[in-house]
Amino acid sequence: MPLDTARAAPSPVARAVKDALFAALVAAGVFGPLLAFKTTQDMQNRLIVEPRWDLLAVVVLLVWAGRFLLSLWQARVRPETTAAIGTHLVWGLIPQSIRLVIRNGLPPAALVALFVYPMMILSLTGGGGALKWIDNFGIQILIYVMLAWGLNIVVGLAGLLDLGYVAFYAVGAYAYALIATKVIPATFPGLGVWAFWICLPIAGILAAFWGVLLGFPVLRLRGDYLAIVTLAFGEIIRLVLINWTDFSNGYEGISTIPRPSFFGIPFNASDTGFAATFGLEFSPVYRTIFLYYVIVCLALLTAWVSNRLRRLPVGRAWEALREDEIACRSLGINTVNTKLTAFAIGAMFGGFAGSFFAARQGFISPESFTFMESAVILAIVVLGGMGSLIGTAIAAVAMIGGTELLRELDWMKAIFGPQFDPVQYRMLIFGFAMVVIMVWKPRGFVSTRMPTAFLKSRRAVSSAHVKEGHG
Amino acid sequence: MSDAILRVEHLTMRFGGLVAVNDLSFDARRGDITAVIGPNGAGKTTVFNCITGFYKPTQGRITMRQKGGAEFLLERLPDFRIARTAKVARTFQNIRLFSGMTVLENLLVAQHNPLMAASGWSIGGILGLPSYWRAEKQAIEKAAYWLDKCGLTDRADDPAGDLAYGPQRALEIARAMCTEPELLCLDEPAAGLNPRESLVLNELLRFIRREHGTSLLLIEHDMSVVMEISDHVVVLDYGTKISDGTPSQVREDPKVIAAYLGVDDSEVEKVEAEVGL
Amino acid sequence: MEVFFQQLINGVTLGSIYGLIAIGYTMVFGIIGMVNFSHGDVFMVSTFIALIALMVLTTWLGVSSILLALLIVLIIAMVFTSLISWTIERVAYRPLRGSFRLAPLISAIGMSIVLSNFVQVAQGPRNKAIDPILNSVFVLSAAGGYQVTLSYKQILIMVVTVGLLAIFWWVVAKTPLGRAQRACEQDRKMAALLGVDVDRTISITFVMGAALAAVAGTLYLVYYGVVNFSDGFTPGVKAFTAAVLGGIGSLPGAVLGGLLIGLIEVFWSAYFSVEYKDVAAFSILAIVLIFMPQGILGRPDVEKV
Ligand SMILES: Nc1ncnc2c1ncn2[C@@H]1O[C@H](COP(=O)(O)OP(=O)(O)OP(=O)(O)O)[C@@H](O)[C@H]1O
């Protein structure tokens, strides 16, 4: 339609103004009712509405300005190049050789950084402040990295859309919590300090068992239906945990869960504690650092196993299953077993992560295992680029670390007033980022796929060919 | 007729009210190339789907007899066992490759079962036992052999989805052959090929039969291919077998001509009367 | 027996609400094959719009006739909710049409998170309760000391549901718009070639689904009198269950499914346990999807090899 546009094309600025006015009008309608009026309780605890026109005006103005700039930007660069520039803005400018170095050097560099991180933080902030940075950023992000890598086996490799992954996380957490607080004290009290190390494999096995149990009925389902059924299973498990109080203590959850020991040496201030044994001054930071290294090892184990599996026949069968299940069956692959293995192994890592979570918190309740968790983990896998470990890790750091950073924005209170709490916006921003990233890169950050074997040279497969699975 | 590798007896497949295959019986002899032909919608693909276990036939029996004498009733086996145990492989009318995997990976997936055993059901593989890496090397060699035979060696590390139509068809055949089948079922292998590719295909099929002793069952619309390479032709129309014999016998058969030329009903009756039906 | 009748009335009321939401799921799934994950939250947003509109009308503008107020509230809720849903489709789903299948699903989940958190931030996390309205009841039977009652609210809900469903059915079955929708459902490319404006048809489908969700939202507010930002997820999943149970893609199926889910939930709570009522709903969802994915009125989906 070049003719058409040439004839009618108004100046880009005029168009942008028009677009922006329209967007502002829509925004006024969309945000109008909920922003312009605030419902609150009055003195008698009755609901009243208060006007808040100023806020609406600000938001509409922001939308207007945003849309105006976006239109201008889109008018200057052609749409195809917008996408390309967005992606390759930095990458394309770097010479080939340096690109190679970055690509090959990134994983080892990241590994080294991972291992020195707590030391670095410790030396930078000293004992007190370090706790927060190691725990909230290090451990928190790594739990999600591990969960996402575990789910990646199911979703990214086998192409089975699982929206109930948090169920296995819960199984792992409750397995550890219940065994460590009820079973071990009653049967082998002497093993108390070893509880975490004994329960870790048990939790993994139990979760894998549940993976098979829940996976079995849904084998025939595909796509969105599979997602919904797994969601239902996840919710059922959570609701049972809430309501079956004899078993799980309901909403109250389970507290005083034993914390992990340093292979038998507890982290406490006693004479046999960690600090005393190693001649250090007692500080809670040692336990946190230890937990950090535990989750680093667990996450790396997940990555290593899933990478290995990808090069084994099962892994290839998973990917083949994602590409075309019928062709798999025609080649003699037992698709039932193949899918169940994916569910089981994915669930197992979820279980490990769950028992680590319980050990780290010392307290768990069903609140931690809502659908939202599953959605966040799945979002990380998809945003990272399905099947790509590095992409997934980047997505976890960006999404979890990014929203975690909001806690550090206290200075904003100076601008927006003392009742302003950036943490409130955590999930709002998270959801918004999900939408934006999907629209910008529907295939996720890393969309190419590395072949698992090669005859002459290993070349990445572009995402255009890779299927996303039918079920 | 004693050495039938595949014997289909009274096969019937209904979809609701539609009878896609109606009381079909035929034999495919060992070492032969047997062609199944018929107009569109005659039920050819449905027969294949019954043989390879994707559909459970409404009625009938399908017996596969291997070289060693072992017999399998295919209608009772789940689909993956038909490929794994009974050694029947197939290709698809609308190509089903693993398009995001490389050509080589496609052929490795086809060797799933032997590799799975070699990897100790993954446990040995995870531990990195050398026996698995040896097995994988052999698998790659076998894949390379078939790539060579299909002229795909140069494309081994490209995604299968990148190939043109002809090479995709060839790859599908190579993939099926990597499962070491005794019977290979090809659903319209020449569809969409140009005449030169068609000739190469004929050569490949002959080679497969000659060097690997694999029997072939093929569906084909391209009469030149059928007449040239098949030993035995079965003709279907509206799910019913209307003719069965050597290519030249079938070619002369007035019912086949009627079915293909689509003569009026009255003329069919006339022809049928002439043949004495 | 009295308990049974009472629960029947309650179940049909609840079921009407689920049915109205379910139509949105079923229509969107029918036309673009996507589970519109944010639909439950669109419903939740509509309850808030209705709440605010009602408050503004009664306290600021002093509309004294409650029925008139509710009529205006209903229209306002439908208009604004439709606009929101239209915008969501435009911003979050349309750019992803025809791309990677998971992308719209993730985008929809993201949108659902955005909606519920936006409402939480904008209106606060606490329950919002209004003074009960339309409280009078008819006593249908008082035998055995147990009153079977039918409240004005329930009558209102049933009447509005039936009336709007009739209009809606007429639009889908008899107008060119409905024909365009069915054409897009069958084959989007072909419909486009034949001159159907596919984008517009899909937009209108979202708008219609949202309008019915807004009706459900208004009725929900009238019935329960309490709304909360987190009340989108569970009704959403239940309505989706209803859509699947009735046969996804089938409009009468969605209504039928909604009624069934409403009845099951109410009877389950009355005769078994209230705590496990959501477990029952989720179990039905799983069981239906596993054993009869085509639902009651849906078409079976055969896989050709
Ligand atoms: N799964 C199914 N459900 C319903 N009907 C089916 C199914 N599979 C095949 N059919 C019907 O069975 C009949 C035979 O189809 P089939 O695909 O076997 O024909 P064909 O001989 O392979 O035709 P073509 O030459 O076009 O490939 C057709 O009418 C088809 O619509």
Ligand SMILES: [Mg+2]
């Ligand atoms: Mg066919």
